[in-house]
Amino acid sequence: MSNRIKKLRSERKLTQKQFSDQINIPVTTLAQYERGEREPKLETWYKLANFFHVTIPYIQGVQRFRSVDEYAQESQVVRNIRNRAYASNDKTTEDFQEYALRSTELSIDANWDDLQKSYSRLLASLDFNDKMFSSWDTRQKLKLVQIVENFIMQSSFLTDQSDINSFLDSINYIIESKL
Incomplete structure (x- = not known):
C-alpha cells in the first residue's frame, strides 16, 4: 500500500522543491518517500500530517479518513x-x-x-x-x-x-x- 504524500502535495499544487523547502526535507528524500523507496521516521510522519491537517494513518495510506x-x-x-x-x-x-x-x-x-x-x-x-x-x-x-x-x-x-x-x-x- 502506498502513502499519500504525493497525492496531498499535488492537491496543494506544490512542486517537490516547494514542498521540501516548506517542511525542511531534502527534495531527494521527499522523492524517495513519495515513491515508497524510503520510510519516514515517526517525527517526519507527524510533520507531514500536521502540514496537511490529516491523521498519520491517512497519509501513510492505511486509513481512509483524513481526520x-x-x-x-x-x-x-x-x-x-x-x-x-x-x-x-x-x-x-x-x-x-x-x-x-x-x-x-x-x-x-x-x-x-x-x-x-x-x-x-x-x-x-x-x-x-x-x-x-x-x-x-x-x-x-x-x-x-x-x-x-x-x-x-x-x-x-x-x-x-x-x-x-x-x-x-x-x-x-x-x-x-x-x-
Missing part, C-alpha cells in the same frame, strides 16, 4: 444503516449488505495492527502462506481476516438455514466487492 471527525461521521452513517437494516427484519436487504461492507471497512481502520497479527495467525492455522495472496493489497488481506472473524463470531448466533444463507450472501457481496 477523526470523518471517521466519527462514517461511524454514525454505519450505525444508521445498521439500525435501518435490523428494523426491516429482512437480512437480505441492500441495507444489511451495505452495513456488512461499511462496518468491515470501519473495523479495519480502527484495528489495523491487531488485524495484521490475526492475518499471520490465520495463514499459519490454515497452513497457507502469504504468496497465495501476493496479488492482494494489505487492506484486502485484512478484510479477509475481518470476514473470517465475523463469520466465526456470528456462526454461534445463526439459528436456522435462512439466517445462514443471509449471512453467506453478505459475505459473497463483500468478496465480490473486491474485498
Whole structure:
C-alpha cells in the first residue's frame, strides 16, 4: 500500500522543491518517500500530517479518513444503516449488505495492527502462506481476516438455514466487492 504524500502535495499544487523547502526535507528524500523507496521516521510522519491537517494513518495510506471527525461521521452513517437494516427484519436487504461492507471497512481502520497479527495467525492455522495472496493489497488481506472473524463470531448466533444463507450472501457481496 502506498502513502499519500504525493497525492496531498499535488492537491496543494506544490512542486517537490516547494514542498521540501516548506517542511525542511531534502527534495531527494521527499522523492524517495513519495515513491515508497524510503520510510519516514515517526517525527517526519507527524510533520507531514500536521502540514496537511490529516491523521498519520491517512497519509501513510492505511486509513481512509483524513481526520477523526470523518471517521466519527462514517461511524454514525454505519450505525444508521445498521439500525435501518435490523428494523426491516429482512437480512437480505441492500441495507444489511451495505452495513456488512461499511462496518468491515470501519473495523479495519480502527484495528489495523491487531488485524495484521490475526492475518499471520490465520495463514499459519490454515497452513497457507502469504504468496497465495501476493496479488492482494494489505487492506484486502485484512478484510479477509475481518470476514473470517465475523463469520466465526456470528456462526454461534445463526439459528436456522435462512439466517445462514443471509449471512453467506453478505459475505459473497463483500468478496465480490473486491474485498
